[in-house]
Amino acid sequence: MASTRLLCLFNAKAAATKTLARAGWSVCFRRNVSSSPSRLQHCMSAWVIDQYGTNGALTYTEEIPVPTVNSPSEVMIKVHAASLNPLDISMRGGYGATLLKLRRDPMSVMGNDHDSEFPLILGRDVSGVVVDCGSEVTHVAPGDEVWAAVPPWKQGSLAEFVTLTEYEVSHKPKLLSHTEAASIPYVANTALSALVNAGGLCRDSSSNKRVLITGGSGGVGTFSIQLLKAWGAHVTVTCSHNAEGLVRGLGADEVVDYTAGDAAEQLDMMEKFDVILDSVGGETELWAMGLLKPWSGAKYVSLVTPLLPNTDSMGMLDGLLQAGLSLQSKAIQNIISSGVFYRWGVYAPDGPALDEVSKLVDAGKILPVVEAQFPFAQVPQAFLKLDQGHARGKTVVRVAEEDDGRAEELVQNSRMETAVESEQEGQRTAEQNQI
Numbered sequence: 001m002a003s004t005r006l007l008c009l010f011n012a013k014a015a016a017t018k019t020l021a022r023a024g025w026s027v028c029f030r031r032n033v034s035s036s037p038s039r040l041q042h043c044m045s046a047w048v049i050d051q052y053g054t055n056g057a058l059t060y061t062e063e064i065p066v067p068t069v070n071s072p073s074e075v076m077i078k079v080h081a082a083s084l085n086p087l088d089i090s091m092r093g094g095y096g097a098t099l100l101k102l103r104r105d106p107m108s109v110m111g112n113d114h115d116s117e118f119p120l121i122l123g124r125d126v127s128g129v130v131v132d133c134g135s136e137v138t139h140v141a142p143g144d145e146v147w148a149a150v151p152p153w154k155q156g157s158l159a160e161f162v163t164l165t166e167y168e169v170s171h172k173p174k175l176l177s178h179t180e181a182a183s184i185p186y187v188a189n190t191a192l193s194a195l196v197n198a199g200g201l202c203r204d205s206s207s208n209k210r211v212l213i214t215g216g217s218g219g220v221g222t223f224s225i226q227l228l229k230a231w232g233a234h235v236t237v238t239c240s241h242n243a244e245g246l247v248r249g250l251g252a253d254e255v256v257d258y259t260a261g262d263a264a265e266q267l268d269m270m271e272k273f274d275v276i277l278d279s280v281g282g283e284t285e286l287w288a289m290g291l292l293k294p295w296s297g298a299k300y301v302s303l304v305t306p307l308l309p310n311t312d313s314m315g316m317l318d319g320l321l322q323a324g325l326s327l328q329s330k331a332i333q334n335i336i337s338s339g340v341f342y343r344w345g346v347y348a349p350d351g352p353a354l355d356e357v358s359k360l361v362d363a364g365k366i367l368p369v370v371e372a373q374f375p376f377a378q379v380p381q382a383f384l385k386l387d388q389g390h391a392r393g394k395t396v397v398r399v400a401e402e403d404d405g406r407a408e409e410l411v412q413n414s415r416m417e418t419a420v421e422s423e424q425e426g427q428r429t430a431e432q433n434q435i
């Protein structure tokens with residue numbers, strides 16, 4: 001009962017800060033490093049895995065330590081919604097374990113702590129409210145509604161709270177609910193990293209570019225179509241026949257149904273492309289290179305890379321070496337034979353990029369594509385949905401259900417608490433002055 005009460009007060013602060021700020025109150029809950037107060041809850045609920053496996057490995061617990069702010073640049077977020085990505089399915093089964101473990105804990109390279117990543121929390125997207133900030137955080141403050149993509153080497157968002165660096169966090173688009181917002185950050189950071197860093201595109205250089213997106217109906221595809229159309233590019237998409245309406249509705253100029261015959265043949269009859277974003281991989285890579293404009297700086301960017309699988313199967317050094325050699329030999333081969341660039345696109349945490357996406361969303365140029373949503377209690381069902389494939393946009397988990405009826409009470413609690421804090425602060429100052 002006591003812990004429930006503490007949780008109420010904790011939650012109240014996030015909700016109340018905004019309400020009080022709007023009402024002209026000056027409220028500041030910012031604290032120094034490692035200062036998350038002990039009066040707050042110590043444990044939170046989360047879906048975790050304690051070993052790699054199938055859906056049965058997912059376990060609900062209320063005993064995960066709350067991830068408090070431990071460095072000056074960290075931001076602690078109360079999660080309202082999370083979304084799932086294919087990476088969550090893969091990570092549930094151990095994908096990327098070798099490299100991600102090293103990123104989490106460089107000492108793991110010594111090989112003396114085999115299970116150091118468990119209990120592991122999955123979930124790569126978050127939309128929520130800031131509840132605590134390190135002393136050097138300036139861009140966001142407690143009470144702010146934010147969104148972020150959680151890097152795979154950090155504890156995920158299928159939990160009550162997640163802690164990230166300020167750089168990874170961005171203000172959520174005002175027009176979106178948390179459920180809608182959670183569908184975007186990870187695919188947005190991936191698409192932007194792939195299209196900008198590897199594909200050489202940007203807002204001001206895309207208007208005369210022809211871009212092909214393979215796998216246009218999934219999370220990355222549905223976002224990328226909208227981003228590229230907002231930037232003025234001509235967008236061709238491959239997808240199944242029953243996704244044509246969706247991708248055309250998002251702005252795709254031309255659509256190739258890969259289930260109705262040879263997609264390569266159909267695409268070969270079209271004008272060649274400046275950039276290909278390949279989110280299908282495998283055999284696609286074999287024919288896609290020939291669809292690029294030769295000797296004109298055209299780029300093929302694959303999101304399906306052997307980097308993590310190689311390190312998992314061959315070990316760190318051999319895996320990295322093999323992946324590097326494979327990338328280099330394909331890049332050299334393609335540039336010599338037809339003057340096209342072969343590259344890999346990878347997710348990169350980037351809050352400032354999400355700031356730009358937020359503007360596009362609020363301008364109505366990018367819409368969230370939420371195919372399915374599940375309550376927090378049904379996280380395993382959400383994984384099963386993703387496991388089935390054939391995504392049409394994103395699957396979202398509502399981590400905190402809104403409870404408007406309780407909000408007023410929480411604001412009252414917070415007002416009382418703020419008044420008590422002010423009084424105590426005043427007493428302390430008076431005592432110090434006497435000394």
Ligand SMILES: NC(=O)c1ccc[n+]([C@@H]2O[C@H](COP(=O)([O-])OP(=O)(O)OC[C@H]3O[C@@H](n4cnc5c(N)ncnc54)[C@H](OP(=O)(O)O)[C@@H]3O)[C@@H](O)[C@H]2O)c1
Nearest residue numbers: 086190215217218219220238240258279303346347390391
């Ligand atoms: N490198 C990175 O950092 C990074 C980051 C994010 C994602 N990724 C990878 O990128 C890929 C796409 O991610 P996502 O989130 O968009 O996945 P997703 O949401 O599962 O979407 C995949 C889409 O591709 C369609 N599809 C399957 N086979 C196809 C084919 N042969 N031709 C055209 N479309 C096809 C699927 O629908 P149908 O089966 O019904 O056609 C589905 O709509 C995944 O492999 C993911 O692991 C990599």
